[in-house]
Amino acid sequence: MIAEMREALQSVLGTDLSEPVLLAGGASKEAWAVDAGGRKLLVRRAAVGVIHKHTLSLEHEFAVLEAAYEAGVKAPRPVQYIADLDGREAFVMERLEGETIGRRIVRMEPVPPQLPEQMAEELAKIHAIPRERLPFLEEARLERMIEEFDEVGEPRPAIELGLWWLREHRPPPREPVVVHGDYRIGNLVVAPDGLRGVLDWEFVHVDDPVRDLAFALVRAWRFGVPEKRLGGIGDAEPYLERYNELTGLDVRPEELDYWELAGNVGWAIGCLTQMRRHLSGRDRSVELATLGRLGAEVEYEICTLLERVAA
Amino acid sequence: MSERPTAPELVESILEFLGGEILPTLTDQRLRFRTLVAMNALSIVYRELVERLPAEDDAAQRELAARIRAGDVPPGTVARVKADVEARLRVASPRYLESYE
Numbered sequence: 001m002i003a004e005m006r007e008a009l010q011s012v013l014g015t016d017l018s019e020p021v022l023l024a025g026g027a028s029k030e031a032w033a034v035d036a037g038g039r040k041l042l043v044r045r046a047a048v049g050v051i052h053k054h055t056l057s058l059e060h061e062f063a064v065l066e067a068a069y070e071a072g073v074k075a076p077r078p079v080q081y082i083a084d085l086d087g088r089e090a091f092v093m094e095r096l097e098g099e100t101i102g103r104r105i106v107r108m109e110p111v112p113p114q115l116p117e118q119m120a121e122e123l124a125k126i127h128a129i130p131r132e133r134l135p136f137l138e139e140a141r142l143e144r145m146i147e148e149f150d151e152v153g154e155p156r157p158a159i160e161l162g163l164w165w166l167r168e169h170r171p172p173p174r175e176p177v178v179v180h181g182d183y184r185i186g187n188l189v190v191a192p193d194g195l196r197g198v199l200d201w202e203f204v205h206v207d208d209p210v211r212d213l214a215f216a217l218v219r220a221w222r223f224g225v226p227e228k229r230l231g232g233i234g235d236a237e238p239y240l241e242r243y244n245e246l247t248g249l250d251v252r253p254e255e256l257d258y259w260e261l262a263g264n265v266g267w268a269i270g271c272l273t274q275m276r277r278h279l280s281g282r283d284r285s286v287e288l289a290t291l292g293r294l295g296a297e298v299e300y301e302i303c304t305l306l307e308r309v310a311a
Numbered sequence: 312m313s314e315r316p317t318a319p320e321l322v323e324s325i326l327e328f329l330g331g332e333i334l335p336t337l338t339d340q341r342l343r344f345r346t347l348v349a350m351n352a353l354s355i356v357y358r359e360l361v362e363r364l365p366a367e368d369d370a371a372q373r374e375l376a377a378r379i380r381a382g383d384v385p386p387g388t389v390a391r392v393k394a395d396v397e398a399r400l401r402v403a404s405p406r407y408l409e410s411y412e
Contacts, residue, residue, distance in 0.1 A: 154315055155372040157392045160379035226410050275316060278324065289316045289324040293403040296396055303393035304411065310389065 005086045045090035062091040064204045073125045098196040102186035106223045106232035116234040118195035120242035129178040139206040152272040158299035162265035179212035184221040185231035214259030271295030319360040
């Protein structure tokens with residue numbers, strides 16, 4: 001299979017390639033590292049399952065990556081979309097060098113001090129991508145979370161409390177923009193000199209910009225450094241200030257709190273939908289099964305945040 | 312309480328992992344044998360847990376969830392729900408609670 005794929009890739013790219021190495025083979029996507037002369041490439045290729053029903057197709061993900069790259073976002077340079085690479089959809093992009101594992105990024109010594117501001121800068125650029133440039137993007141509403149939760153059908157009073165509070169305290173809606181949809185430390189490439197690139201463009205959609213901004217604060221993605229609210233690497237204030245400076249949006253800390261809670265509620269529901277993939281027999285996996293129970297961590301954080309806003 | 316995945320469902324997922332992903336990679340005969348013995352022991356645990364699954368399931372949780380959905384959230388609800396989540400965490404992930412201390 002590797003030989004066939006290499007041959008197919010060589011004929012598309014018209015160049016000699018090293019043997020492709022499988023970096024990650026998830027339920028929905030494969031990632032292959034391959035070198036073309038001195039050029040380091042990464043091939044994203046479809047696998048059998050779909051992680052989430054609102055995931056972009058690889059063709060659309062490639063179009064998004066092109067738009068982001070053109071807009072000057074630090075992202076891997078897109079190389080080529082391939083409708084049929086040895087039987088499956090795929091695309092090729094350049095491979096960025098740096099750390100991508102969240103748990104290792106928060107333990108870098110030191111964590112690049114400019115990282116919070118740099119995260120704000122890249123997000124501001126993403127939010128400025130013209131919607132018309134990507135007409136296929138769907139708009140997400142907060143209500144989508146409730147639909148997903150109801151599809152799982154498990155009773156979770158803590159999630160209900162979070163949803164209730166979010167309904168009762170919704171800030172005035174902002175003009176929806178192109179958002180990354182999964183903007184957190186684990187989806188960045190970081191080197192000692194700072195942020196190298198933003199990865200994982202499969203959840204891009206149109207939404208409230210502050211929801212996207214607050215996603216990186218969710219406690220589940222602080223990788224064991226909970227006291228640093230911005231993804232285990234820093235404080236939220238410099239991140240928020242820089243974002244406001246660049247976008248002129250004047251986002252207030254309370255609005256960030258609101259969407260941080262929403263991010264937690266969304267992930268608590270996400271744990272249940274992942275568990276359902278296992279229980280339904282679609283993707284049997286001890287990891288997905290365990291995630292169903294670990295959702296209690298996120299529910300605990302929801303309750304803690306609710307106590308804080310009520311105080 | 313029978314939170315999903317239930318205890319037998321979790322054990323079942325481990326059995327599938329051991330049988331489907333670990334066992335085929337083992338070439339050492341002694342390790343293969345001991346893994347089969349471990350799987351058999353887990354099967355005993357599985358059956359015993361199924362026997363003990365409470366009949367009256369999560370009716371109280373469902374009722375509380377429905378009340379909150381309807382907007383009926385009396386004072387003290389957050390504290391009550393949090394205590395319940397904490398009890399579940401003491402089973403699922405006790406060390407997580409330490410990160411709040």
